Amino acid sequence: MTLTQLQHYEVARRRLADADIAFMEMVAHPTNPMTREDLVKLIELRPDHYGRFAGWLDVLPSRGA
Numbered sequence: 001m002t003l004t005q006l007q008h009y010e011v012a013r014r015r016l017a018d019a020d021i022a023f024m025e026m027v028a029h030p031t032n033p034m035t036r037e038d039l040v041k042l043i044e045l046r047p048d049h050y051g052r053f054a055g056w057l058d059v060l061p062s063r064g065a
Contacts, residue, residue, distance in 0.1 A: 019049075026038075027060065034060060036060040037062065
């Protein structure tokens with residue numbers, strides 16, 4: 001099946017939205033929320049995937065906080 005340009009756009013938009021939702025779930029996890037150090041490690045491991053969340057480094061708490 002060949003997708004239209006609009007369908008390709010929707011698939012890409014949905015993929016980004018799903019990644020955003022997963023990231024926010026990790027940040028707001030009730031018992032093990034993401035820390036600054038966790039995000040640094042994720043960015044080092046997969047910069048192409050997690051690099052877009054680098055702006056959160058100033059917002060996330062540090063492990064010692």
